[in-house]
Amino acid sequence: MTSPVKPTAVGNGQAWLVNLQAHGYRLTAPRRAVVEVISLSQHLLTPLDIFELARARYPRLGLVTVYRTVEKLEELGLIQRVHQPSGCQAFIAAFSGHQHLLICQRCGRVEFFSGDQATINTLAAEVSSHSGYAIEEHWLQLFGTCLICRETER
Amino acid sequence: MTSPVKPTAVGNGQAWLVNLQAHGYRLTAPRRAVVEVISLSQHLLTPLDIFELARARYPRLGLVTVYRTVEKLEELGLIQRVHQPSGCQAFIAAFSGHQHLLICQRCGRVEFFSGDQATINTLAAEVSSHSGYAIEEHWLQLFGTCLICRETER
DNA sequence: TTTTATGCAAAGTATTTGCACGGGA
DNA sequence: TCCCGTGCAAATACTTTGCATAAAA
Numbered sequence: 477m478t479s480p481v482k483p484t485a486v487g488n489g490q491a492w493l494v495n496l497q498a499h500g501y502r503l504t505a506p507r508r509a510v511v512e513v514i515s516l517s518q519h520l521l522t523p524l525d526i527f528e529l530a531r532a533r534y535p536r537l538g539l540v541t542v543y544r545t546v547e548k549l550e551e552l553g554l555i556q557r558v559h560q561p562s563g564c565q566a567f568i569a570a571f572s573g574h575q576h577l578l579i580c581q582r583c584g585r586v587e588f589f590s591g592d593q594a595t596i597n598t599l600a601a602e603v604s605s606h607s608g609y610a611i612e613e614h615w616l617q618l619f620g621t622c623l624i625c626r627e628t629e630r
Numbered sequence: 631m632t633s634p635v636k637p638t639a640v641g642n643g644q645a646w647l648v649n650l651q652a653h654g655y656r657l658t659a660p661r662r663a664v665v666e667v668i669s670l671s672q673h674l675l676t677p678l679d680i681f682e683l684a685r686a687r688y689p690r691l692g693l694v695t696v697y698r699t700v701e702k703l704e705e706l707g708l709i710q711r712v713h714q715p716s717g718c719q720a721f722i723a724a725f726s727g728h729q730h731l732l733i734c735q736r737c738g739r740v741e742f743f744s745g746d747q748a749t750i751n752t753l754a755a756e757v758s759s760h761s762g763y764a765i766e767e768h769w770l771q772l773f774g775t776c777l778i779c780r781e782t783e784r
Numbered sequence: 785t786t787t788t789a790t791g792c793a794a795a796g797t798a799t800t801t802g803c804a805c806g807g808g809a
Numbered sequence: 810t811c812c813c814g815t816g817c818a819a820a821t822a823c824t825t826t827g828c829a830t831a832a833a834a
Contacts, residue, residue: 500788501789502787504832520656590728603743603772616770619769621763658807661814694801786834787832788817788833791831800822801821804817808811
């Protein structure tokens with residue numbers, strides 16, 4: 477089983493702006509600020525986190541605009557919502573292709589890894605035949621403490 | 631890889647009441663109603679679902695009591711919150727031991743399966759060595775459509 | 785110029801807390 | 810009897826909507 481671990485693809489904000497524009501959305505200063513903040517982060521960010529960080533770039537920003545921009549970025553598949561035991565309001569830049577998540581529960585750092593796809597498919601087929609379910613989607617996520625947090629810990 | 635699929639352990643409500651009492655909580659009519667409703671269901675239930683179902687058994691029930699009872703049952707490990715793409719407010723009777731979830735996205739039916747533990751452990755070890763994370767927990771969930779919903783579908 | 789995007793304020797939704805009363809042990 | 814648990818009402822937190830103005834194209 478192979479499982480290369482990849483950090484989030486940081487710095488793709490320019491491509492997101494192009495993508496937004498290609499879908500008929502306008503490029504505005506508030507959107508640029510929100511896009512930059514999310515696309516430059518390797519950490520999970522809540523709408524409020526994004527709001528606070530992006531206000532440093534564009535002080536007139538409203539929280540409502542963060543919600544509306546996040547909604548569009550999610551529709552376009554540029555960011556994804558991440559579910560954790562501690563909550564489900566946080567977002568991260570999406571990795572293209574199906575990836576599994578490795579999440580630091582201290583700092584919210586996220587990395588992606590690809591489990592052996594064949595193994596997952598075998599499991600899904602087996603569960604499907606035992607249960608009669610048609611399986612449409614799967615989540616595989618690991619939670620832990622990242623290297624930096626482990627070093628900082630004590 | 632083995633993956634026996636097990637329906638939720640229905641009908642254990644009496645044991646939950648004993649457990650509550652053993653932890654110093656009183657057995658009251660509202661608690662009995664909530665416990666019965668959840669323990670008899672194979673489906674995900676939100677606090678509001680529980681409220682509506684349990685009111686049939688105890689009409690004076692308040693929604694607040696549902697929240698407070700659910701909180702205690704979760705603390706005791708008798709129920710668990712289930713995260714889905716469509717939301718994370720629903721609960722199901724917990725299976726003892728670590729189990730993975732198979733969830734019907736139409737009706738909320740939940741079954742448990744145990745993926746090959748060795749495979750998950752191997753993956754976790756590999757991801758840990760590549761990433762430097764200390765891995766503490768994992769989620770493996772399959773989403774699909776159960777047999778009954780597939781038959782009802784058209 | 786046209787139409788979308790914005791921020792504010794208000795409205796929703798989900799959940800938690802304060803409190804006086806009622807019921808379990 | 811004692812004190813925990815309850816329901817109601819209010820408070821809180823999070824998110825969405827309505828609307829007049831501002832800005833992109």
